[in-house]
Amino acid sequence: MLDVQLLRKDLDNVAQRLQTRGFEFEVDRYSDLDEKRKVLQVETQELRNERNTGSKAIGQAKARGENVDTLLEKVNELGAVLKSKEQELSVVQERLQDLVTTVPNVPHHSVPIGKDETENTEIRKWGDKPSFDFAVTDHVDLGQRLGGMDFDAATHITGARFVVLQGELARLHRALTQFMLDLHTAEHGYEETYVPYLVNPDSLFGTGQLPKFADDQFVTRDEGWFLIPTAEVPVTNLVRDQIVEAEDLPIKRVAHTPCFRREAGSYGKDTRGMIRQHQFEKVELVQIVHPEHSYEALEELTGHAETVLQRLRLHYRVVSLCTGDLGFSSAKTYDLEVWVPSQNQYREISSCSNFEGFQARRMRARFRQSGSKSNEPVHTLNGSGLAVGRTLVAVMENYQQQDGSIVVPEVLVPYMRNKTVLGIEQ
């Protein structure tokens, strides 16, 4: 949710910046509603004040044993007017709420202007593309040959966009998860956290998936709970409706969870393999920080995600999403894109965002600062560190050998019972 103070102060500028991400803010409709709201709110407050004093007077008069008929009559009349004003006000407030909660975040000044992903800016590259002196195989064929990746079985059990992993590949998948968790807890200062994978609508609203993106979520029939599309939702909502002490910031959490996405709008996209699934594992980094430090934190957090790829010695690049490609809640996002040899292109493997106070205002997540009377919204950030399924794909393809075996990245060897190659009997 945008800062209402900012909307009042700088409406045109906000609308202009929203336009750069392709969003038309209904400026006139908003000002109109807000003007009405202001008038009605003042009116109802004054009426209530009158009624309250009147009611109080009745109580006092009764206590003295006086006749209260005329007083009663007067207050009664007030009540009717008040009721109708209150109804008007609540209609206006509801409309305002509907309008404001569907407006995306304002892009940060440093975000490149552009209409879609073709205009994202490459910030830096790490490592080199691997060269192969044989024709590369994609992870689907590699996995099938190793006998560890079975899409048909998953289709049989559930449907399209699922996979069954088994044997060495299943272990490699777990090794990646373990390695990431160890790295972020031991070296980057994150606290390991396990959270519910089903959340209520308030939590999804808090991080911005509701009300606009209900169709992207899986939902339980009887309870109306949602399967989490990312750990961002339950982990960030740890501070919903909380006032944290300034000295407790930053809060840094890492969580390993499955993620569930309906992928409703992506029919025909990435239908082959593990790139786009209804269910995948992710290690997620979340930071709750003081507003003054959120952009430093974004660089730091992005670096933490990059470290995973560097330790795995996987070639990647960092891209700054342009205004038109930003997610709904984000003010600035870096995507990490890993090299996928079979596709001869970079594919997103992590997305690191600063939401500034956008989610915090939706969640009423504030911090208390000594010397300051009012409590301010915190800033929230998150990033994948990393998407495990896609990392598995990257490792398989980048570490493949001509005979279809896969070299285990050095940092994963201890997690693989010291096995150094998968697919060849040792």
Added chain:
RNA sequence: GGAGAGGUGGCAGAGUGGUCGAAUGCGGCGGUCUUGAAAACCGUUGAUCCUAGCGGAUCCGGGGGUUCGAAUCCCUCCCUCUCCGCCA
């Protein structure tokens, strides 16, 4: 799933129709005393919104109702706890 109890400020806990945003205790903060600390004592201490300000409004789990007036009465939903059942 069945039976019962309950949801009040950071925490504990009083409050069953009127001056209650709410006693009291603990905790927190400031002070007195002390070389310092503890103890004791004194003071202070919820959130949100409107307003340039004075000030005002709202909030006792959520929503609705009764009433001139609701923390208090009624309806409904949610949640927590205890016992029983089931269960990794």
